[in-house]
Amino acid sequence: MDGPVPRKLKVATTSLAGCFGCHMSILDLDERLFALLEKVEFDRSPITDIKTVGDCDLGIIEGGVCNAENIEVLREFRRRCKVLVALGACAVNGGLPAQRNTLSLPLLLQEVYRSEPGAEFGLIPNDPELPLPLNKVHPLHEVVRIDHFIPGCPPPADAIWAVLTGLLAGREATLGHGLIHFD
Amino acid sequence: MTYGLETAEHPEKLKRVAIDPVSRVEGHGKVTILLDDDDKVRQVRLHVVEFRGFERFIQGRPYWEVPVMVQRLCGICPVSHHLAASKAMDMVVGTKRLTPTAEKVRRLMHYGQMLQSHALHFFHLCSPDLLFGFGSEAARRNIVGVAAAHPETARRGVALRRFGQEVIRITAGKRIHGTGSIPGGVNKAVTREERDALLADAYDILSWSRDAVGLVKQLHGQDPALYNSFGVFRSAMMSLVAPDGGLDFYDGRLRARDEAGAILFDQVDYRDYRSRIREEVKPWSYMKFPFLAELGAEKGWYKVGPLARVQNCDHIPTPLADAERREFVDYAGGSPIHAPLAYHWARMIEMLHAAETIKDLLHDDDIVGDDLVSTGERAREGIGVIEAPRGTLIHHYRVDDDDLVTMCNLIVSTTHNNQAMNEAIRHVAKRYLSGHKLTEGLLNHIEVAIRAFDPCLSCATHALGQMALEVTLVGADGAELDRLARHGDGTTTRPAP
Numbered sequence: 001m002d003g004p005v006p007r008k009l010k011v012a013t014t015s016l017a018g019c020f021g022c023h024m025s026i027l028d029l030d031e032r033l034f035a036l037l038e039k040v041e042f043d044r045s046p047i048t049d050i051k052t053v054g055d056c057d058l059g060i061i062e063g064g065v066c067n068a069e070n071i072e073v074l075r076e077f078r079r080r081c082k083v084l085v086a087l088g089a090c091a092v093n094g095g096l097p098a099q100r101n102t103l104s105l106p107l108l109l110q111e112v113y114r115s116e117p118g119a120e121f122g123l124i125p126n127d128p129e130l131p132l133p134l135n136k137v138h139p140l141h142e143v144v145r146i147d148h149f150i151p152g153c154p155p156p157a158d159a160i161w162a163v164l165t166g167l168l169a170g171r172e173a174t175l176g177h178g179l180i181h182f183d
Numbered sequence: 184m185t186y187g188l189e190t191a192e193h194p195e196k197l198k199r200v201a202i203d204p205v206s207r208v209e210g211h212g213k214v215t216i217l218l219d220d221d222d223k224v225r226q227v228r229l230h231v232v233e234f235r236g237f238e239r240f241i242q243g244r245p246y247w248e249v250p251v252m253v254q255r256l257c258g259i260c261p262v263s264h265h266l267a268a269s270k271a272m273d274m275v276v277g278t279k280r281l282t283p284t285a286e287k288v289r290r291l292m293h294y295g296q297m298l299q300s301h302a303l304h305f306f307h308l309c310s311p312d313l314l315f316g317f318g319s320e321a322a323r324r325n326i327v328g329v330a331a332a333h334p335e336t337a338r339r340g341v342a343l344r345r346f347g348q349e350v351i352r353i354t355a356g357k358r359i360h361g362t363g364s365i366p367g368g369v370n371k372a373v374t375r376e377e378r379d380a381l382l383a384d385a386y387d388i389l390s391w392s393r394d395a396v397g398l399v400k401q402l403h404g405q406d407p408a409l410y411n412s413f414g415v416f417r418s419a420m421m422s423l424v425a426p427d428g429g430l431d432f433y434d435g436r437l438r439a440r441d442e443a444g445a446i447l448f449d450q451v452d453y454r455d456y457r458s459r460i461r462e463e464v465k466p467w468s469y470m471k472f473p474f475l476a477e478l479g480a481e482k483g484w485y486k487v488g489p490l491a492r493v494q495n496c497d498h499i500p501t502p503l504a505d506a507e508r509r510e511f512v513d514y515a516g517g518s519p520i521h522a523p524l525a526y527h528w529a530r531m532i533e534m535l536h537a538a539e540t541i542k543d544l545l546h547d548d549d550i551v552g553d554d555l556v557s558t559g560e561r562a563r564e565g566i567g568v569i570e571a572p573r574g575t576l577i578h579h580y581r582v583d584d585d586d587l588v589t590m591c592n593l594i595v596s597t598t599h600n601n602q603a604m605n606e607a608i609r610h611v612a613k614r615y616l617s618g619h620k621l622t623e624g625l626l627n628h629i630e631v632a633i634r635a636f637d638p639c640l641s642c643a644t645h646a647l648g649q650m651a652l653e654v655t656l657v658g659a660d661g662a663e664l665d666r667l668a669r670h671g672d673g674t675t676t677r678p679a680p
Contacts, residue, residue: 017233020209021258021359027307028358030345031338037327047307048325049206049627067233096255099240108236113464127467129215133234154258154359183360 009057009168012043012081016070017097017137018063020046021154022088026060028157039168056081058167064094065138069131078144083167086140087160089153089182096153098137105135148172153183188609191217191226202626205229205633207308207325209259210597210640214629216612216621224617227609229601229633231470231640238591246272246565246582251362253578256595257639259303261360262296262351263571263596266433267578270567272366275582277559284552285368290433291544292354292363293569294537297432298388299347300572301489301534304637305395305527306340312631313402313527318624336398339391343534346381346388350541353377368556378545385542389503392538396507396531403528414523414607414632417442418484419475420491421599423453423570428497430508430536432570438495439475439485444519447475453568456577460594470640472601473594484602486521487574488636489529494519501543504536523607523635530637571596573637597638607632 015023023046029036044053053059059081065071078084089095100108113124140146148167150159159179166173191197194217203213211233217226237256241249250268254261266289273281281289311324314333322328330337348358353373355361363369403410419442423435437451437459451459463472463480474483485491494512499505511528514520544550567578574596581590611632616625 015211017235019255019258019261021255021261024258024303024359027303027344028348030341033341034330034338037330042325042327046204046206046209048327049321049623049630051202051204051206066235069232096252097235100236103236103240108239111239112236123464123466125464125466125469127230129213129228129230129232129467130469131232153255157358 008039008041010043010054011040011045011058011060012053012056012077013045013047013060014053014062014073014077015046016061016063016074016091016140017066018088018090018095020062022062022091023047025088025152025154025157026160029161030157032157032161036164040164053077053080057083059084060087061085061091061140062087064090064097065134065140065143066097067131067133071143074140074143083147084140084144085148085150085163086146087150088155089151090137091140092149092151093139094137101136105133150175152181155179156181188224188227188612189605194226197225200621200626202629205630205640207311207630208634208638208640209257210638212633212638212640214608214633216616216629218621222618222620224612227605227612227629228467229605229608230468233640234469238593241580241591242588244588245586246275246580246588247366247586249580249588250364250366251360253593254360256593258359259639260296260300260572260596262292262355263569263576264578265355265361265364266293267567267569267571267576268580269364269366270434270569271565271578271580273567274565275562275580276366277561278367278557279559280557281368282552282554282557283549284372284554285556287544287547287549288354288369288372289364291373291541291550292351292361293433294540294544295347295350295354297347297537297572298392298534298541299344299351300637301530301537302340302343302347302395304572304634305399305530305534306337306343308637309527309634310336310340312627312634313399317628317631318622321623321627324627339394343388343391343395346384347537349384350381353381365556367558370555372552372555373550375551378551381541382545385538385545389535389538389542392531392535393503396528396535399528399531400510403524410524411522414611414635415521416603416606416610417519417521418486418603418606419447419478420486420495420519421475422487422492422495422575423568424449424496425500426450430492430496430499430504430533432533432537434569437568437575440495440519441478442519442521444494447477453577454566456566456568456579456594460577462594462598468601470598470601471594473599474602485599486603487596487599488526488572489533490520490523490526491574492570493529493532499532499536501536501539503539504532507532507535523632526635526637573597573639574599595639597636597640600636600638604633604636604638607635 042048044050059077163173197217200216205212253268254264307326352358355363421439424438425431425435438449439447461476474480499508564581577594579592583589608629615628
């Protein structure tokens with residue numbers, strides 16, 4: 001009699017203040033995606049229709065933290081995921097969106113909504129459905145504990161593959177030459 | 184024509200249902216639906232919930248950084264921003280005409296992106312809805328489900344996207360956020376080895392792109408009543424067209440048609456975009472609402488992207504795609520097709536055109552040339568417009584004598600479709616949701632309508648709001664990192680600790 005089929009690892013992913021480029025880099029695994037799907041199943045992720053994160057073995061987060069909602073989602077991921085990975089420049093250090101950290105938020109608003117050429121009616125969006133932005137964009141590890149960091153804008157698919165296959169085999173991956181870059 | 188569900192009279196008396204986050208789209212969005220006691224839909228809104236401020240923090244940066252920096256708006260179509268910014272900076276460095284190598288390498292990069300983005304959108308994101316049904320089981324509605332039920336379709340989707348990404352890698356240096364295009368040209372041509380490697384796959388890709396058009400036509404043909412009516416509304420359409428009226432993703436002039444298909448304006452120099460397009464701000468979304476100036480804010484909203492482009496142009500300059508375009512236009516018997524689900528059909532025709540164009544460019548010796556850059560008299564202002572996968576993309580900059588950016592205005596593709604997407608989901612809400620007990624499958628109908636437009640909500644992200652609120656950010660160790668109060672008058676302060 002065959003033994004029980006090994007349980008697939010549950011993986012959740014999300015993008016906070018990111019551009020989805022890191023998720024695209026996951027898809028850049030190309031045909032290796034099919035091999036990956038033999039071993040993992042996706043929980044909440046932009047590529048599934050699961051809207052809330054369940055108990056997962058692994059959470060992968062793209063993007064830094066730029067508003068109140070990002071914080072809620074990040075904390076929920078930390079609560080639910082045994083291992084949490086910060087994927088890409090924005091998650092690791094705030095990335096390009098953190099360029100706004102040197103600027104005053106109210107002035108930024110004025111400029112984008114009130115004084116731009118072509119903008120009508122001088123209104124700044126103010127609906128309660130819109131999450132409150134933070135004064136600064138923060139990297140993930142300033143808000144929750146992070147287990148692994150993969151740098152790069154975006155990290156190459158080969159780096160993601162090395163980390164995922166390593167974790168699936170129960171070891172921490174070592175990223176060799178060409179797989180660690182801070183572009 | 185609108186469905187009048189934008190703003191309910193007494194929202195405080197209504198029940199709220201949210202789709203949060205909208206999934207299988209790029210970027211951060213949510214939908215709120217307000218229902219009365221009889222479950223009748225009273226208000227439906229698609230909100231873009233994030234703020235970046237790219238237009239402001241790009242100021243003070245040297246102009247040559249801009250093509251590499253602004254593409255970080257979007258990880259799905261970075262090439263669009265990379266090239267729109269490059270075109271604007273071509274004006275700044277005084278390029279009158281790109282060298283043939285530079286123009287063709289950029290075109291190759293752009294058509295590679297069109298192919299990968301359209302493949303991603305159709306196969307990875309939308310095909311589950313179309314193959315399994317809008318209300319099918321949520322757990323299966325994803326690319327994993329497609330790989331299990333239709334393995335060959337999923338494999339081809341992955342292969343099509345891979346090929347497009349490889350075209351980008353070879354022309355831009357990286358698959359995502361590359362560096363190949365620079366003000367005045369490109370920094371790298373294609374080598375003969377790279378060309379041969381791409382050519383080895385180009386004909387399979389062409390053939391699979393044809394099959395993809397066939398698949399969409401088959402789906403459309405299986406349930407024409409649904410595909411022709413789902414979320415439908417009439418509006419104007421806008422895109423770039425070539426000087427001869429042909430489809431062109433990289434360059435051209437602006438053309439708009441009204442909802443009946445009559446030309447509103449044509450061959451407008453895109454540097455005059457401001458005389459044609461205005462933007463409205465609404466309090467409930469960070470995404471602005473553009474409209475055609477001559478029709479006004481109420482009636483002037485329009486659609487962009489594949490559905491607009493394929494119908495706006497007079498012909499497609501590659502034979503297979505043009506034959507498909509004619510069949511598409513004939514399908515509606517001469518009047519414009521406004522059905523959101525027809526976006527998928529038009530998108531696959533464009534993917535076929537991209538595959539044909541890539542094949543042709545790979546046979547053109549200019550792409551392996553070595554004359555990469557041309558410059559001329561320095562200017563202080565640059566405007567670049569391109570047809571991104573999701574529609575017309577406008578970049579506008581001013582640069583001072585120290586080479587630093589002093590002004591930036593961006594109108595991204597998805598923003599043009601803001602009102603269109605809102606109208607589509609209102610129609611769907613009225614037709615399918617109103618008066619029913621809401622189920623997950625019914626709510627997915629709303630998302631199906633949004634996905635048809637292939638929105639890139641992170642591109643569309645601009646700035647923030649003014650509710651009286653206070654938020655505290657506490658670090659992992661319990662220490663307070665940040666505290667921010669936003670007052671009712673729109674000012675934001677940091678309270679003293």
